[in-house]
Amino acid sequence: MALKLKLHTQPDVPLEVDCISPDRLQSLSNSEISKQTIFHGNRQVNLGDFFDCIGDFDNEIIIEGDCSNIKHIGTAMSFGQITIEGDVGTHTGAVMSGGEINIEGSGADWLGAEMLGGRITVKGDAGHMVGSAYRGSAQGMQGGEIIVHGNVRNEMGHAMRRGLIAVGGNADDFAGVNMLAGTIIVLGDMGIRTGAGMKRGSIICQNIIDILPTFSRSCDYQPSFLRQYYKYLKSMGLTINDSFLDGPFERWCGDSVELNRGEILLYAGK
């Protein structure tokens, strides 16, 4: 049976719970888990003050309750699985290097920021800065996958270095800004200034977008690798229109103010 953490008291100011991660809880008894230190605003309290701890850890942690005011769940985890049954707060899965986080509700800002590996799946929406770099740091996400079924906000994949972000809904402005490498796939609409300052990497869009004046069109083609991606995303539960599978794509390269080795692939089959 998995370890279940059930929120019994709603915090009145944000809770920071970086101890909720398989790495930190794996070898602890339930009473020790309840005594783990967390931050309630500026006070140090025990995990047990807010969560009931039921069952035993067998590689999986299930979190119940509305966690939208709870930050840093699964930060820096390296293995195992966390399932969050509702919404969750900021920094979920930041800097994680392995394992899996499943969010049944919606995620928030800095979801999977600077993550190194593993997978995050969100059934609802996510916030700003998904898989991005923290302010002042040179690299965002460096590996792993983030799959969001709903919409995401600005600056998704800011300075991302490797890995995959797939979005079933819409993305707002500056998706893949300053991207160093990696892949972003958006099935819905995009905001403005997609891929500004990108050095390398691929951004794949299904709908017409505004392209910055520093990108240039290189060709139309049918990239075979995309088939594999789409098949994989389909298996992950995203709805993929079959016509994308071998549809023609316009390839735009940029950003010419940087290396000009990045690409934006625009579906041209409509």
Added chain:
Amino acid sequence: MSENIKIVKNATCTFCGCVCDDMELHVDLDENRIVKTKKACVLGKAWFLEHTIEKDAHAAMIDGKKVSMEEAIEEAAQTLVKAKFPITYGLSDSTSEAQRQAVAISDIVKGNVDTTSSVCHGPTGMAFQGVGESTSTLGEVKNRADLVIYWGANPAESHPRHFGRYSVTAKGMFTPNGKKDRTVVIVDVRKTKSSPVADINIRPKIGKDFEILWALRALVKGKKVADDIEEQTGISLETLEDLVERMKNCRFGVFFFGMGLTMPRGRHFNTGALLALATDLNEFTHFVAKPLRGHGNVTGADNVVSWQTGYPFSVNFNRGYPRFNPGEFSTVDLLSKGEADAAMIIASDPASNFPKKAIEHLKSIPVISLDTKSTLTSKDAHVAFRVSTYGINTTGTVYRMDDVPITLNPAFDSPFPGDEEVLKGIKKRVQELMLARHNANGARGEAKVAAARIQE
């Protein structure tokens, strides 16, 4: 008018970021009023002449009732110490000495400190961190700049003496003929009162600053830009190419940018693009970029918060060490998400200019306000202090928009205390309360040392 007139020379106007320090003020000491100003611009004049002391105002109030200073300080300190997520906001219309106390208080109570930068030039601060800053003082601009580009700014109305003192008509060592030695370019989506000053006016489509800056960067690097650039941005390729030539071939170029660049969609990327363009241009000539800061000492707020915490604004101490994360720890976000549970607002009026959701939350939590006048924020405040006005009644240090510190020369005394004095009182009390809490919790080892250090 009485006979009892004092003349104050070299007084400083703190109304805008120019911080002109050559004012001459005539003060009527019987009426405690400034009756005449020399050298001040319209805004400065209004700032000085309209300054009066409301004699019947109370220096300290709790829930609208007059109390003694000690009681108010005690209540303020208790409120801050009791809170789990206290925030401090404002600071830009205050002296650097007072700002320093406010940061110390936030540190001691493990709260959050943010300045009005986060709603004006905060994006600039983020862009500095991301891109870097090529900078100079306004003195250098006056003496050397031969190409001055204003982007999204209207100094004729916001900083009236900027043109005359530093950047357009000012005569300097290598610009002996003032305006004749300079080319002035204004990039703005509208025609403004500043437009006639410019040799070249560039009027892009609304919200296309980033695209234009990006295209300029590409052209500076000798890359091609899309053919439909005029269609996209409203500016023809020839105009852009001409501007690029001028920028590359000037001796000393400067960008001054305002909120027309920082506030539209794109925010820190807009400023980041401009700073990156300035950096790119340094391959060809000397080019700097400076924000046109608004409030008197908002630059000081950035400086003080930076040297005390390492970050310019939106700094959180909840975990005992500073963390910087605009978007998470910026006041508007903290209030809109309902995360803060007490607020200390210094010389600012968020209750009148924040988004509705943030104001609603602000009204639901205890607020401590320090202001020189009655504002929407101070009216609803749990503890309200009436303080004297910096620059007119109290001395201190103010940073000009180019990070040059200037000492204030006050004109006359006020019956109200300065911000610094009040904040020092709160700080002392907060220290005692936190120490008592540490001891009650049986602070041991490091915690005890830290607690003792707090008391020093």
